[in-house]
Amino acid sequence: xxxxxxxxxxxxxKGEQVERVPVWMMRQAGRYLPDYLKLKAKxxxxxxxxxxxxxxxxxxxxxxxxxxxxxxxxxxILVIPQAMGVQVLMEEGKGPSxxxxxxxxxxxxxxxxxxxxxSLKYVCDALSLTKQELNGRVxxxxxxxxxxxxxxxxxxxxxxxxxxxxKQFAYTQPQLxxxxxxxxxxxxxxxxxxxxxxxxxxVQVFDxxxxxxxxxxxxxxxxxxxxxxxxxxxPFAPVILFPKGTWYAIxxxxxxxxSGIGIDWTITxxxxxxFAGDRVTLQGNFDPSxxxxxxxxxxxxxxxxxxxxxxxxxxxxxxxGIMPNVPVDHAKAxxxxxxxxxPH
Amino acid sequence: xxxxxxxxxxxxxKGEQVERVPVWMMRQAGRYLPDYLKLKAKxxxxxxxxxxxxxxxxxxxxxxxxxxxxxxxxxxILVIPQAMGVQVLMEEGKGPSxxxxxxxxxxxxxxxxxxxxxSLKYVCDALSLTKQELNGRVxxxxxxxxxxxxxxxxxxxxxxxxxxxxKQFAYTQPQLxxxxxxxxxxxxxxxxxxxxxxxxxxVQVFDxxxxxxxxxxxxxxxxxxxxxxxxxxxPFAPVILFPKGTWYAIxxxxxxxxSGIGIDWTITxxxxxxFAGDRVTLQGNFDPSxxxxxxxxxxxxxxxxxxxxxxxxxxxxxxxGIMPNVPVDHAKAxxxxxxxxxPH
Numbered sequence: 057x058x059x060x061x062x063x064x065x066x067x068x069x070k071g072e073q074v075e076r077v078p079v080w081m082m083r084q085a086g087r088y089l090p091d092y093l094k095l096k097a098k099x100x101x102x103x104x105x106x107x108x109x110x111x112x113x114x115x116x117x118x119x120x121x122x123x124x125x126x127x128x129x130x131x132x133i134l135v136i137p138q139a140m141g142v143q144v145l146m147e148e149g150k151g152p153s154x155x156x157x158x159x160x161x162x163x164x165x166x167x168x169x170x171x172x173x174x175s176l177k178y179v180c181d182a183l184s185l186t187k188q189e190l191n192g193r194v195x196x197x198x199x200x201x202x203x204x205x206x207x208x209x210x211x212x213x214x215x216x217x218x219x220x221x222x223k224q225f226a227y228t229q230p231q232l233x234x235x236x237x238x239x240x241x242x243x244x245x246x247x248x249x250x251x252x253x254x255x256x257x258x259v260q261v262f263d264x265x266x267x268x269x270x271x272x273x274x275x276x277x278x279x280x281x282x283x284x285x286x287x288x289x290x291p292f293a294p295v296i297l298f299p300k301g302t303w304y305a306i307x308x309x310x311x312x313x314x315s316g317i318g319i320d321w322t323i324t325x326x327x328x329x330x331f332a333g334d335r336v337t338l339q340g341n342f343d344p345s346x347x348x349x350x351x352x353x354x355x356x357x358x359x360x361x362x363x364x365x366x367x368x369x370x371x372x373x374x375x376x377g378i379m380p381n382v383p384v385d386h387a388k389a390x391x392x393x394x395x396x397x398x399p400h
Numbered sequence: 401x402x403x404x405x406x407x408x409x410x411x412x413x414k415g416e417q418v419e420r421v422p423v424w425m426m427r428q429a430g431r432y433l434p435d436y437l438k439l440k441a442k443x444x445x446x447x448x449x450x451x452x453x454x455x456x457x458x459x460x461x462x463x464x465x466x467x468x469x470x471x472x473x474x475x476x477i478l479v480i481p482q483a484m485g486v487q488v489l490m491e492e493g494k495g496p497s498x499x500x501x502x503x504x505x506x507x508x509x510x511x512x513x514x515x516x517x518x519s520l521k522y523v524c525d526a527l528s529l530t531k532q533e534l535n536g537r538v539x540x541x542x543x544x545x546x547x548x549x550x551x552x553x554x555x556x557x558x559x560x561x562x563x564x565x566x567k568q569f570a571y572t573q574p575q576l577x578x579x580x581x582x583x584x585x586x587x588x589x590x591x592x593x594x595x596x597x598x599x600x601x602x603v604q605v606f607d608x609x610x611x612x613x614x615x616x617x618x619x620x621x622x623x624x625x626x627x628x629x630x631x632x633x634x635p636f637a638p639v640i641l642f643p644k645g646t647w648y649a650i651x652x653x654x655x656x657x658x659s660g661i662g663i664d665w666t667i668t669x670x671x672x673x674x675f676a677g678d679r680v681t682l683q684g685n686f687d688p689s690x691x692x693x694x695x696x697x698x699x700x701x702x703x704x705x706x707x708x709x710x711x712x713x714x715x716x717x718x719x720x721g722i723m724p725n726v727p728v729d730h731a732k733a734x735x736x737x738x739x740x741x742x743p744h
Contacts, residue, residue: 217561220689220723227693270665270687272704303647304667321614323648343614345564349571360616379564 057255058192065126065195066257068371069294069315069337077367078125079394080197081387082318083377084118085130088384091117101146105131111182112189119194121384123391126195126258129186129251131179133201133262136244137210139175140167157213158225164235169243173250180254187255198256200248202263202299203240203281207233210240219268226277233277241281245288252293260296260318261285264376267301267320274302279309286314296339300376306331321346321375325364339371342390347374347382351389358393367399401599402536409470409539410601412715413638413659413681421711422469423738424541425731426642426662427721428462429474432728435461445490449475455526456533463538465728467735470539470602473530473595475523477545477606480588481554483519484511501557502569508580513587517594524598531599542600544592546607546643547584547625551577554584563612570621577621585625589632596637604640604662605629608720611645611664618646623653630658640683644720650675665690665719669708683715686734691718691726695733702737711743 060066064078086092092114095104104110114130134144134152145153158164173180187196201209208222209215216222226233248259266278278299286295290313297309298318309317310332317336319328321343332338346357362372372394378387404410408422430436436458439448448454458474478488478496489497502508517524531540552566553559560566570577592603610622622643630639634657641653642662653661654676661680663672665687676682690701706716716738722731 218689218723220692220725223687223689224692227690227697267666268689270690271668271671273687301666304671322611322645324615327615327648343567343617345562345567345612346571346614348564348568353571379562381564 060192060195062125062194065371071369077362077370077372077394077397079372079391080124080126081374081378084124085114087380088378088382089117106178108178108182108185112186115186116189122387126197127190128197129183135176136206139172151215153214154209158210164232167239169239172243172247176247180250183251183254183256195257196255198251198259200244200261202261203237204278205263205265206240207236208265219265237281241284245285248289249292258294260298263299266299271304283312286312310336325361329365334369337369338365339373341375344374344376344379347386347390354389355393362397404536406469406538409715415713421706421714421716421738421741423716423735424468424470425718425722428468429458431724432722432726433461450522452522452526452529456530459530460533466731470541471534472541473527479520480550483516495559497558498553502554508576511583513583516587516591520591524594527595527598527600539601540599542595542603544588544605546605547581548622549607549609550584551580552609563609581625585628589629592633593636602638604642607643610643615648627656630656654680669705673709678713681713682709683717685719688718688720688723691730691734698733699737706741
């Protein structure tokens with residue numbers, strides 16, 4: 057394996073001194089990039105995800121085109137339900153749907169929890185190929201969905217504003233919910249370890265719908281499984297936990313085995329740092345919609361963001377995935393603004 | 401006017417001692433109530449809103465049927481765009497749509513900002529009739545949408561997960577955004593004052609999409625207009641501000657002219673109280689999805705919630721509107737649990 061020429065993100069995650077703030081963008085591969093849209097027009101979603109050459113090509117696009125400090129493998133969090141034997145459909149522009157939702161003990165008993173490395177071999181192949189193509193330019197990020205977020209989709213069957221069916225399942229059948237969360241946790245740990253063996257330098261766990269829960273329910277249904285994953289995986293590579301919308305958990309999570317915590321834009325950088333101290337690396341938290349602002353406004357807001365977080369123990373990123381309607385120049389301006397940052 | 405037999409909410413808002421915690425539920429009139437569904441089957445949305453006898457009947461249903469400590473007038477926040485001359489369509493099950501969105505100076509110049517009392521006379525008539533029918537049983541709540549939330553609909557034209565068009569409008573044309581926010585503020589102040597003259601004992605301002613903004617943008621585009629409204633209206637009746645998703649603003653807002661702050665369920669009661677102190681009455685913050693839990697779980701969670709907030713300077717409520725799929729018995733159990741509450 058080629059030695060890493062740019063290991064800023066890895067050093068930031070270890071709490072080592074960095075000469076400048078590293079930067080990448082969630083969903084940086086895909087959505088808004090013209091070269092991605094060309095591939096999207098030719099191949100359907102799962103073909104893009106399951107064909108290592110395509111996934112690799114998509115993963116690499118933003119490295120040269122936008123100049124980010126890490127690659128994140130092009131894939132989807134719903135490959136885990138698939139690996140567990142649950143059908144996932146993806147209709148362009150409509151979001152995912154899972155026709156056979158989890159309702160009872162029998163449904164949970166039928167789930168597959170082993171063999172992630174084989175069933176998701178195409179992800180590992182894409183990681184190996186990407187790692188090779190990167191040739192040490194930047195680190196490679198693997199990822200998975202968090203158990204609560206995956207449960208949301210497996211119970212609800214599609215996206216939701218409130219996730220009330222998923223929550224009703226947890227509130228009325230808590231034992232089944234915990235069984236399901238544990239099964240997702242187990243296979244996710246295997247999957248993330250396999251990603252690291254295949255070439256991922258670090259991994260991120262996306263708990264996109266954690267913010268639907270109250271702090272008490274987050275502590276019951278989300279946090280323990282995030283911590284289990286972090287504890288099991290962090291001996292092999294740094295782990296970033298991103299439970300979106302859970303500002304109240306930053307302090308607790310800063311005391312776990314996770315090296316990084318992703319945060320969204322509904323908290324000031326100063327407040328997030330006050331919760332986390334220097335115990336953990338913070339990642340975020342630029343409002344993705346703000347990439348639609350004029351470029352000078354983007355640059356000003358990036359500067360204020362880094363002023364707030366500080367340049368150490370920090371990875372600049374968005375507070376959620378980049379949106380399809382962002383002009384590429386604006387994404388570049390965000391990355392450039394981070395690279396140009398000089399403290400007062 | 402009949403004297404109020406139950407003024408718990410008004411006393412809680414003034415910071416006076418109450419013998420038990422008052423309770424009501426956002427969206428308590430409508431949605432989940434069988435008697436409402438019968439009227440819904442017969443009359444379309446705006447007929448229900450614009451016919452004082454129907455609005456009154458719907459407003460009164462939960463008072464006897466669920467036992468809440470206040471009535472909130474059945475209406476909609478989008479009557480303000482209508483009064484400003486903007487067309488609003490409501491398709492059952494699909495949410496609102498505004499075919500002619502605000503794009504430029506000309507669109508803003510064309511907006512009507514005067515005469516709310518005349519153009520929204522049907523709301524005032526419904527308030528007067530409801531006040532009469534209530535005959536002093538419980539206080540009557542008037543309401544309006546907050547300027548940021550109304551701007552969201554007027555610019556976006558329909559509901560959105562991210563409100564990125566509304567935010568893009570604000571980020572790229574801030575002067576126009578502030579003009580529009582000011583116009584909405586002006587007519588909303590007149591409208592709320594008219595509601596109070598017509599019989600509302602207190603008013604609530606719903607900033608349902610405030611949580612889409614960063615703390616810095618909330619301070620720019622939402623908070624100043626909320627405070628303007630509160631300052632102008634609070635000499636006439638207590639004002640509750642409910643900027644959903646803005647836990648970080650609780651402390652600032654507790655120092656304004658508002659008597660109450662509504663909060664959602666993504667903060668612990670203890671933390672909310674720590675931010676607010678006893679300067680203001682807190683209202684909330686039961687997760688609406690938790691009304692789908694078994695009744696004993698609802699009662700346990702209500703007890704924990706009140707333990708956290710304390711019994712004074714507090715109004716029990718949900719953290720957002722009640723959902724259509726909540727069984728009436730569960731809504732009643734929530735209200736009963738508040739009424740049965742005894743401190744440790």
